[in-house]
Amino acid sequence: MAAYGPWTRRRFLQATGLTGLGLAAGCASEPGGGPGGGAQASVPAPSTAFTEPAGRLSGNLSxxxxxxxxxxxxxxxxxxxxRQWGEQVGVNVTVDHISVADIPARIAAELQAGQGxxxxxxxxxxxxxxxxxxxxxxxxxxxNNRYGTQLELCRKSSLNPATGKYYAYAPGWVPDPGDYRRSLWEPVGLPGGPSTWQELLEGGAEIKRSQDVQLGIGMSQEIDSNMAGRALLWSFGGAIQDANEQVVINSPQTVAAVEFMQRLYRDTMTPEVFSWxxxxxxxxxxxxxxxxILNSISAYRSSQQRNPQVADDTLFVPALQGPExxxxxxxxxxxxxxxxxxxxADAAKEFLLHYTANMASAAYYSKLYDFPAWSGLVPQLDGWLAxxxxGSTPSDKLAVLQGATDWATNIGHPxxxxxxxxxVFGQYIIPNMYARAARGEMTPEQTVARAEAQITPVFDKWRRRGLVGSG
Amino acid sequence: MTQTLRHEQAATSPRMPVRRLADREGFLAWAMLLPAVVYIVLVVAVPFGLAVAFAFSDVTAGDPSYDWVGLRNFGRIFDDPVFWKALGNTFVFTAVSMALIIVLGKVLANILVAEFHGKWVVRFLVLLPWTTPVALSSVAWLWLYDSIYSPIDWVLRNLGLIENHLYFLGRPELATASVIAVHVWRLVPLAAVIMMVGLLGIPTDVQDAARVDGVGFWRRMFEVTIPLTTPLIAVAALFGAIFTFTDMAVVYILTRGGPTNSTQVLSSWAFIVGIEGGDIGQGAAIALFLFPLLLAAAVLILRAVRRIEVF
Structure with missing residues (x-):
């Protein structure tokens, strides 16, 4: 009888403790995100390639x-x-992962401190x-000697032509296709998804009207909005800079892109895109x-585990055709x-070459998220995409990414x-340029002029330092 | 003979010099203060000095070498409408938050000093928002304000009070209110505890005498309680103002200053320009505008503390 009596403090603590343990166990047993969790991989993982370093290594590598x-x-x-590479070459390797949003601040702090x-x-x-x-x-x-010529978008994202310095090493990249829901686009006559910005506007508007589902193209201070804004800009023939690194943002093409974004927002989206x-x-x-949405396949991979119905309904399209x-x-x-x-530094450079030699593993374990900077480096990739x-249904839905190098470019394009x-990327000037017009705060001409007023001093500053070409 | 012995002991005892030092109040005062002074110099004065120096330089995140550029950074930020928006927002957020913190803190303090069952549990729960790290609580609020999953939104829709999503963080006015609400939520407990101390410090016979004289609740509130706790209310208000004025976590996590920089504050804009944009000189120049108000607040807090001592 005591077991069914009134709640005592002890019973309350026991019950809440057990509940907590149960929740913890439930969280711990949530399906993992890896090839071994959720969707099982149908092909084995690539084996690790190892090449002896050019010289003898020792010490640490963080x-x-x-x-x-x-x-x-x-x-x-x-x-x-x-870690295994470190053991093989006699280097004590430590790896720290932090949230992507925290990395710029961490880099700045370490460079200022002179250690890290x-x-x-x-x-x-x-x-x-x-x-x-x-x-x-x-x-x-x-x-390049080992794998051929590096992709142009990766070279342009690691080499400063004004100084001739490779400030970074860019062994991989990720494409940014459009992800669309077939069941929503089929009723508006576009079962293959939109192929142009105009189709995106017309189809998206009809879907919002008839099915009350909006588009998701961010106009906020974050990375996806930065990428989406540039895709639209370039497709309309606009650009932040020209090939000679001169600011050309204030152009009729940019104004046209902003006007289009106004319509796209009005007819197909909701204010949530400003808090993206x-x-x-x-x-x-x-x-x-x-x-x-404009995104990598990570959103799709997440949906494979959390909402398989939506995942099966999601397909991909390449960059949308604009007027230009x-x-x-x-x-x-x-x-x-x-x-x-x-x-x-020697260990760091040798590790980078070792990492590059194993880009097939990077592509595999990232579930085809990571792409190599050398087209022949991962020969299996096209087969995997096809x-x-x-566990994609249909299994060839990622095949559209096989030609991603044809429609992807670096953020400074051209x-x-x-x-x-x-x-300019770090200050989110482009997403805000669109957002001001979409929200009706400024006309397209005004917001483009504002963006130019923000961008020009940035270019002038870096040009004075000799890090931006003088045309 | 006895005196000779004492002299000998004094000459030979190794503890005497220590005792003399321990007896010297001037030395002790400096010895006790030194750790605090060193601490303040290292974590306040040095960074502040660096910020001033950086504000007149072209230091970037990638190039720490120092080159004097005079007032160029200030010229650029004065030309930037986002800076003026951030400056205005910083004052608006602080003023509105402070007013709400005082009013709600006072109400909460009155509740917490009342006698009722479970008072200690309630006091513990009330303090939780203050003890939770601000970054963590801001992430929780980010979910509460989510455009799709917001439970606030869900409740309002199911109660029939709204038809569509509110998009708390996608509309400038709602985003502003959302940021202020989080500041108030996390700082009201601190203000309430400070004011509670003031309420508990009022002699009960003063309140009793007022009651015997037939003074009602509101009159006692405005003519007895508030005047007697004014110094502590001032301390609570100023702490609230400082914490709101200097905070960037709430804005940065909830809105990153958006939509279209409409919720940008000085600290978040300094971070975006200085760290994410890499222009440390300009970021430092923006951050320096926090200093005058913080200085004024510090002076006011110290004056209020002196009034408490007198009181």
């Missing part, structure tokens, strides 16, 4: 990199991969740190609340830097990703 959007990259591969990690990776260009990092031309040259963050695409797609062209920014550009004061080993481009 690596700082982001927590990958596809967790299996870190948990099932990279950390152990780095020997090797740092980020997912966008790190050109603004050129004066405090080693020239990695030798690593890039060695990789890096996970908004993923959340919206998984929740079935978005008809189209059809190109999109890379979603991620891996930039590895070695700070000048690193005492273990028949996804990670020029290089120089330090000024990096600072």
């Amino acid at each position: 690596i700082l990199l982001w927590s990958h959007f596809v967790p299996s990259h870190d948990t099932e591969w990279f950390d152990e991969f780095a 990690h020997d090797l740092i990776q980020y997912i966008a260009t790190l050109s603004q740190y050129e004066q405090s990092v080693l020239d990695l031309a030798d690593v890039t040259q060695e990789a 963050n890096a996970s908004s695409n993923n959340q919206g797609l998984i929740a079935g609340e978005l008809s189209y 062209t059809a190109i999109a920014a890379q979603h991620v550009m891996y930039n590895w830097i070695v700070p000048q004061l690193s005492p273990n 028949d996804d080993p990670f 020029g290089p990703a120089n330090p000024a481009v990096g600072e």
Whole structure:
């Protein structure tokens, strides 16, 4: 009877304790994100390639990199991969993962302090740190000797033509296709998804009207909005700079792109795009609340585990055709830097070559998120994309990414990703340019002029330092 | 003979010099203060000096070499409308938050000093927002304000009070209110505890005498309680103002200054320009504008503390 009596303090604590344990166990047993969790891989993982370093190595190597959007990259591969390499070559390797949003602040702090990690990776260009990092031309040259010519978008995202310095090493990148829900686009006559910006506007508007599902293209101070804004800009013939690194943002083409974004927002989106963050695409797609997003396949991979119905319904399209062209920014550009004061630069460079030699593993364990900077480096990639080993239905839905190098470019297009481009990117000037017009705060002409007023001093500053070409 | 012995003991005892030092109040005062002074110099004065120096330099995140550029950084930030928006927002957020913190803190303090069952549990729960790290609580609020999953939104829709999503962080006015709400939520407990101390310090016979004289609740509140606790209310208000004025975590996590920089504050804009944009010189120049108000607040707090001592 006592067991059914009134609640005592002891019983309350026991019950809450057991509940807590149960919840903890439930969380611990949540399906993992790796190839071994959720969707099982249908092909075996690539074996690790090892090449003896050019010289004898010793000491330590500390690596700082982001927590990958596809967790299996870190948990099932990279950390152990780095440690094993260290054991093979006699270097004590430590790997630290932090949130991608925290990396710029961490790099700035370490460079100012003159100490920290020997090797740092980020997912966008790190050109603004050129004066405090080693020239990695030798690593890039060695990789070119081994694997052929580096992709142009990766070279332009690691080489400053004004100084001739490889401020970073860019062995990989991630495409930024459009992800659309077939069941929503079929009723509006576009079962293959939109192929032009105009179709996106018309189809998206009809879906919003008839099915009450909006588009998700961010106009906020975050990375996805930066990429989306540039894709639209270039497709309309506009650009931040020209090939000679001169500011050309204030053009009729840019104004036309902004006008288009006004219409796109009015007819197809909601105010949530002004509060977009890096996970908004993923959340919206998984929740079935978005008809189209511009994103890598990470949102789709998440939905495979959390909402398989939506995942099966999600397909991909390449960069949308605008009045001028059809190109999109890379979603991620891996930039590895070695700070000048690193005492273990030799080990860092050798590790980069070892990592590059194993880009097939990076692609596999990231579930085809990571792409190599040398087209022949991962010969299996096209086959994997044509028949996804990670449980896609239909299995060839990622095949559209096989030609991603044809429509992807670097963020400084048509020029290089120089330090000024990096600072403009870091201050989110382009997403805000669109957002001001979309919200009705300014006319397209005014907001473009405002963007120009913000961008020009940034370019002038870096030009004075000799880090941006003078045309 | 005895005196000779004492002299000998004094000459030979190794403890005497220590005792003399321990007896010297001037030495002791400096010895006790020194750790605090060193601490303040290292974590306040040095960074402040660096910020001033950086504000007149072209130091960037990638190039720590120092080159004097005079007032160029200030010229650029004065030309930037975002800076003026951030400056205005910083004052608006602080003023509105401070007013709400005082009013709600006073109400909460009155509740917490009342006698009721479970008072200690309630006091513990009330303090939780203050003890939770601000970054952590801001992430929790980010979910509460989420455009899709917001439970606040869900409740309002199910109660029939709204038809569509509110998009708390996607509309400038709602985003502003959301940021202020988080500041108030996390700082009201601190203000309440400070004011509670003041309320508990009022002699009960003063309140009793007022009651015997037939003074009602509101009159006692405004003519007895508040005047007697004014110094502590001032301390609570100033702490609230400083914590709101200097905070960047709430804005940065909730809105990153958006939409279209409409919730940008000085600290978040300094971070975006200085760290994410890499222009440390300009970021430092922006951050320096926090200093005058913080200085004024510090002076006011010290004056209020002196009034408490007198009181």
